[in-house]
Amino acid sequence: MGLAKTEMFTDEQNEISLFAKVFGHPARVAILQHLFKLDSCICGDLVNEIGLAQPTISQHLKELKQLGLIKGNVEGTSVCYCIDKTNWLHMKKIMIQFLDQDISNKECC
Amino acid sequence: MGLAKTEMFTDEQNEISLFAKVFGHPARVAILQHLFKLDSCICGDLVNEIGLAQPTISQHLKELKQLGLIKGNVEGTSVCYCIDKTNWLHMKKIMIQFLDQDISNKECC
């Protein structure tokens, strides 16, 4: 079916999986790392930096934007993207909380 | 095409996306949280705990196992699963490094 049964999970579980899903493609990881690395905003040079076609990059940017992790700002004919600081920190808190669960004495196999 | 072009990304970017992808479904998040919560190993009660059919849970467990995040141990007719401590810590390090990139003064939109 390709369709996750979200109604049987907690809001937290669904939120974690949504954030994780957007990181589940190397192009989106690369886009985010590039946005972090640059001091200034980048625009269409993501298409050159990463080797994918322009519509593909645009599609990945859209997904990152829909989750609120990046913001886009029109500057003339180009668009300037950057990390949304507030939303990134919120996501980071949720994800690290999930990753950082207490693991001591839990191994038994 | 539904096929990520992994060859154009770094090993690190591919590794991050593979870990993230496995967290990209709420059932797998729920399974991991359950394994963390219990002091002892769990077996087939994941099917009751989560509301999905047995083959579906088995399929999700397989994906977690393939990435090395959990281990399974046969005990009679049942199987005991638990978090793989070493591999979890390795994954955690990589993911937190990605999430914890320096964000100061990078916002410009």
Added chain:
DNA sequence: TTGTTTCATTGTAATATTACGATTAAATAG
């Protein structure tokens, strides 16, 4: 042996994702 229990595997239908050519829209340059 014959059930029974527990979980993995197989097969498959429904849906989602990925990638890109073609096109459109918006801003700017001439």
Added chain:
DNA sequence: CTATTTAATCGTAATATTACAATGAAACAA
């Protein structure tokens, strides 16, 4: 006005994911 540039959107083909019924396999009980 007419290019030109840049990026979004549309349409679509190829592939991946999700879910589960049916079946298989392994351990145990009687």
